[in-house]
Amino acid sequence: MNPDAREGGVAVAPSPPHPLTLSCLAHGRSGDKGNHANVAVIAYTDAGFAWLREHLTADAVAAYLAPLGATRVERFEAANVRGLNFVLYDALAGGASRSLRTDTQGKTLAVALLRMEVEVADASSMRR
Amino acid sequence: MKRVRVGNGCGFWGDNLDAPARLAAAGRLDYLTLEYLAELTMSILAVQKAKDPAAGYATDFVGVLGRLAPVLADQPKLKVVTNAGGMNPSACGRAARDVLAKTGLEAKPVAVVSGDDLLPRLDELAAAGHALNHLDTGEPLAAVRDRVVSANAYLGARPIVDALKAGAEVVVTGRVADASLTVGPAAFEFGWGFAATDLDRLAAATVAGHLIECGAQATGGLWINADDATRLGDVGYPIADIAADGTFTITKPDGTGGAVNAETVAEQLLYEVADPARYYTPDVVADFTTVRLTETGRDVVAVTGGTANGVTDTYKVSVAYRDGFMSAGTLVIAGPDAVGKARRSGAVLLERLRHAGFTFAATNVEVLGAGDCVPGVVEVVSDPPEVVLRVAVRDPRRAAVERFTKEFAPLVTAGFAGTTGYTTGRPPVREVFAYWPALVKKSCITPEVRLL
Numbered sequence: 283m284n285p286d287a288r289e290g291g292v293a294v295a296p297s298p299p300h301p302l303t304l305s306c307l308a309h310g311r312s313g314d315k316g317n318h319a320n321v322a323v324i325a326y327t328d329a330g331f332a333w334l335r336e337h338l339t340a341d342a343v344a345a346y347l348a349p350l351g352a353t354r355v356e357r358f359e360a361a362n363v364r365g366l367n368f369v370l371y372d373a374l375a376g377g378a379s380r381s382l383r384t385d386t387q388g389k390t391l392a393v394a395l396l397r398m399e400v401e402v403a404d405a406s407s408m409r410r
Numbered sequence: 411m412k413r414v415r416v417g418n419g420c421g422f423w424g425d426n427l428d429a430p431a432r433l434a435a436a437g438r439l440d441y442l443t444l445e446y447l448a449e450l451t452m453s454i455l456a457v458q459k460a461k462d463p464a465a466g467y468a469t470d471f472v473g474v475l476g477r478l479a480p481v482l483a484d485q486p487k488l489k490v491v492t493n494a495g496g497m498n499p500s501a502c503g504r505a506a507r508d509v510l511a512k513t514g515l516e517a518k519p520v521a522v523v524s525g526d527d528l529l530p531r532l533d534e535l536a537a538a539g540h541a542l543n544h545l546d547t548g549e550p551l552a553a554v555r556d557r558v559v560s561a562n563a564y565l566g567a568r569p570i571v572d573a574l575k576a577g578a579e580v581v582v583t584g585r586v587a588d589a590s591l592t593v594g595p596a597a598f599e600f601g602w603g604f605a606a607t608d609l610d611r612l613a614a615a616t617v618a619g620h621l622i623e624c625g626a627q628a629t630g631g632l633w634i635n636a637d638d639a640t641r642l643g644d645v646g647y648p649i650a651d652i653a654a655d656g657t658f659t660i661t662k663p664d665g666t667g668g669a670v671n672a673e674t675v676a677e678q679l680l681y682e683v684a685d686p687a688r689y690y691t692p693d694v695v696a697d698f699t700t701v702r703l704t705e706t707g708r709d710v711v712a713v714t715g716g717t718a719n720g721v722t723d724t725y726k727v728s729v730a731y732r733d734g735f736m737s738a739g740t741l742v743i744a745g746p747d748a749v750g751k752a753r754r755s756g757a758v759l760l761e762r763l764r765h766a767g768f769t770f771a772a773t774n775v776e777v778l779g780a781g782d783c784v785p786g787v788v789e790v791v792s793d794p795p796e797v798v799l800r801v802a803v804r805d806p807r808r809a810a811v812e813r814f815t816k817e818f819a820p821l822v823t824a825g826f827a828g829t830t831g832y833t834t835g836r837p838p839v840r841e842v843f844a845y846w847p848a849l850v851k852k853s854c855i856t857p858e859v860r861l862l
Binding site for chain 2: 367
């Protein structure tokens with residue numbers, strides 16, 4: 283808060299906290315197999331992985347990426363690399379050969395998912 | 411202790427043309443692998459071969475081999491394993507032999523691996539009860555049989571081992587699983603078999619092959635945290651340095667750009683994977699969840715632990731069939747309200763086509779710059795100064811798609827203020843080949859190895 287503004291008697295609302303996104307906690311990569319896409323989300327720390335495991339459910343990812351029209355989202359764990367792997371069935375509008383989208387192969391799904399806003403009380407132990 | 415260094419200098423047809431020779435020159439490699447075949451590539455090659463019996467392979471490889479010639483002359487022990495043969499490994503092998511002969515390397519034996527092409531055998535297989543049902547829908551291939559242009563089984567590492575045993579120094583294959591290009595050399599050098607007791611080592615080498623098969627994607631390409639310091643302009647291509655027990659390190663040539671660290675390797679480990687505990691290849695079902703990654707030096711990651719989760723009695727088959735035509739064109743629309751004007755331009759374009767009597771089986775209007783790359787998920791947050799309008803259509807009728815390609819130019823004068831970017835002319839029409847994944851019993855397929 284600007285101290286001068288306070289002295290002047292003008293109420294200044296504190297700026298909203300910068301929203302935390304999944305990208306603060308994790309990195310990842312996405313690709314295709316036919317008309318299915320996979321999105322890997324990999325935590326930077328053990329604490330971050332524990333958070334992802336609890337909160338980044340298949341349902342949460344399905345809801346966030348719902349406009350893509352996947353028929354089903356399945357989550358697999360690769361705890362050895364602190365990774366969650368999401369398979370989005372029929373999410374690519376036909377896949378590499380038939381899709382009319384620019385991103386026929388789901389290459390940008392990982393960076394899109396990492397923009398998801400997350401609510402974490404204290405992310406200090408989860409950052410890179 | 412003997413180790414085998416396998417470097418992959420090509421991750422797909424279209425990859426950097428200089429990478430193979432640069433990697434081979436600096437990588438101290440025993441084997442250079444070059445991967446050219448994506449799911450879609452085989453159908454394109456099949457159509458080329460139907461028009462010209464001498465065509466149907468990844469022609470880039472012939473030029474690459476020419477560039478490699480001085481390196482191969484300097485390093486007589488270096489061997490090359492590639493799936494550039496595509497739909498016509500024999501023709502590719504002959505072209506490779508001709509290039510070697512022209513560059514004084516005629517003594518290098520070339521072997522051709524084939525037997526993956528099931529197109530001539532589809533009716534025979536169907537008659538024998540192999541329906542090649544769609545892996546997802548269960549529908550028998552008979553539904554699209556008359557439109558099939560290619561059908562290839564993904565062969566494994568065994569025929570590559572056989573080719574190397576026969577003395578080949580350049581191995582040209584058709585459709586072989588990408589990771590098997592690495593498993594083959596490792597199995598040959600270390601004398602591994604393909605029995606139950608060998609599966610863990612085959613799985614470990616499969617992890618190595620999977621990590622390097624996409625070229626620079628293991629060495630900093632697509633890395634989320636890549637920045638200027640990553641020096642992607644001079645990116646080094648990946649090397650798997652494999653020990654007899656299947657453990658290995660991933661690295662890249664000294665002094666090159668890019669990065670090899672636990673992040674780049676973990677991202678690639680899960681790339682194009684479904685269940686990481688079951689990564690199916692013709693050689694083994696590999697369990698990626700037992701892999702351990704340890705950074706052991708600058709741009710060196712030690713990889714241990716990849717284990718087997720059994721082996722299947724089937725090969726995956728990739729079938730492609732004709733599915734109409736498509737085209738996609740772009741224009742640039744400048745603001746204010748670039749996003750709104752671009753959406754209206756797309757609608758106007760399709761409306762004019764309707765007036766001309768053309769509707770399409772499928773259409774898609776995207777406003778790139780407004781979040782449409784992942785449509786509906788990422789929202790536009792401001793009024794961007796300009797956006798790219800992209801309109802795509804698909805239809806069984808080529809004539810309708812041809813007509814579509816002629817509707818972009820009129821928007822330059824009969825569209826909204828701020829329309830530009832019609833510089834590349836009418837977009838091309840391309841034939842659509844739909845993808846049909848299936849399985850076939852391994853007992854139906856006999857891989858062939860021929861030394862030229």
